[in-house]
Amino acid sequence: VWAALDGFCGWELPSDEACTVSWSDPHQGLPAHVEKYRNSPVMHRDIPDEWKPALFSCGMRAEFPEPTKAIKAPKMRSRKTKDA
16 A cells, blocks of 8 residues: 555646655554543543544544543643734
């Protein structure tokens, strides 16, 4: 699959872009990504579902594994504004 996709540029729509394939770093594979996100603040109940990582099986959304510990609320960043 890597060889078939790396450098692919036979898009249906006109484009000069070519596909680039690379290893995911530092996490590689589904289990590593599930472990990264299952206890992440991005999974907190206050975060909209459409912003959360999702799993799919046979084209249908699948349940994300439950967290293994309490999920902390995400830290909110304040926007700096210029005084006019």
